[in-house]
Amino acid sequence: QVQLVQSGAEVKKPGASVKISCQASGYNFMNYYMYWVRQAPGQGLEWVGAVNPVGGSTGTAQKFEGRLTMTRDTTASTVYMELKNLRSEDTAVYYCARAVAGRGYYFDFWGQGTLVTVS
Amino acid sequence: DIQMTQSPSSLAASVGDTVTITCRASQSVGNFLNWYRQRPGEAPQLLIYRASTLQSGVPSRFAGRGSGTDFSLAISSLQPDDYAIYYCQQSYSTGTFGPGTRVEVK
Numbered sequence: 001q002v003q004l005v006q007s008g009a010e011v012k013k014p015g016a017s018v019k020i021s022c023q024a025s026g027y028n029f030m031n032y033y034m035y036w037v038r039q040a041p042g043q044g045l046e047w048v049g050a051v052n053p054v055g056g057s058t059g060t061a062q063k064f065e066g067r068l069t070m071t072r073d074t075t076a077s078t079v080y081m082e083l084k085n086l087r088s089e090d091t092a093v094y095y096c097a098r099a100v101a102g103r104g105y106y107f108d109f110w111g112q113g114t115l116v117t118v119s
Numbered sequence: 120d121i122q123m124t125q126s127p128s129s130l131a132a133s134v135g136d137t138v139t140i141t142c143r144a145s146q147s148v149g150n151f152l153n154w155y156r157q158r159p160g161e162a163p164q165l166l167i168y169r170a171s172t173l174q175s176g177v178p179s180r181f182a183g184r185g186s187g188t189d190f191s192l193a194i195s196s197l198q199p200d201d202y203a204i205y206y207c208q209q210s211y212s213t214g215t216f217g218p219g220t221r222v223e224v225k
């Protein structure tokens with residue numbers, strides 16, 4: 001069965017960086033983009049970015065440009081999200097979610113979430 | 120950027136009720152509109168994609184309608200599992216989410 005398993009919770013100080021992983025299993029890793037979505041405490045969902053496992057190209061929400069790096073390791077079916085220069089407002093649960101590429105995509109499987117606390 | 124709004128922001132209903140949530144986009148998104156349910160402490164779950172297609176395994180009491188800028192999600196015969204927050208998301212351009220609608224116990 002499809003599973004997306006994320007790394008554990010992180011506590012970071014302002015100005016530091018955090019790197020989160022999302023390991024996929026149960027499907028062909030190369031056939032789906034991997035997206036990142038975050039949710040601040042008590043708040044809604046926010047689209048962060050996406051990585052294409054074929055070639056590694058990425059797309060980032062404008063507010064994260066310059067601070068966000070997304071990579072993938074195809075041999076491990078794992079994607080990584082690194083956010084730099086952390087601020088208190090980056091405190092959130094970060095989810096990975098897979099989707100077929102292109103307009104009209106939808107997130108059919110999600111990771112369990114990784115809580116990042118900046119304090 | 121395409122902005123999404125939802126109404127109401129919250130509603131109270133009883134088990135067995137039918138509830139309807141609406142979602143509006145700031146510009147046309149065609150039928151590229153998805154609905155998710157998020158139970159407390161869980162990741163979101165896909166309910167409806169491309170405005171009206173029921174995701175595999177999702178009960179038929181969920182139904183999506185709409186196109187262009189105006190969409191709705193109807194939940195018939197509300198079940199205890201349905202007390203949650205519902206989000207719409209457009210996937211026409213990047214992937215903006217609506218602010219969510221909380222369905223609470225009446």
